[in-house]
Amino acid sequence: MTSVHCPITSQSAKFFSNVNNMAERDTEVTFQKETVGKLLSSFFKEDKTRLSGDAKLLMVEMLKIFVQEAAVRSQKQAECEDCDRVDIEHFEKILPQLLLDF
Secondary structure: OOOOOOOOHHHEEEEEEHHHHHHHOOOOOOOOOHHHHHHOOOOOOOOOOOOOOOHHHHHHHHHHHHHHHHHHHHHHHHOOOOOOOHHHHHHHHHHHHHOOOO
């Protein structure tokens, strides 16, 4: 499997810290509906384009599933390499297939 270079940011460092914590506790991933709506709206080309509440909820659920799957696959990759912690390298290894699956 090929590695994809992804620079470590404070957000990604926080993500991997949370992945390690998720393994120890049954933590639920959550996204704010308003934040997702603003993020999606920022990519609209026309100001008249609107986003329904159902579309926001659907996207929130998709993001939740995507992040949970990324966490699980990264954790499994770390276990296969006999590592105690999930690092960016584990995420980089699972990312290509994860993106193809979604």
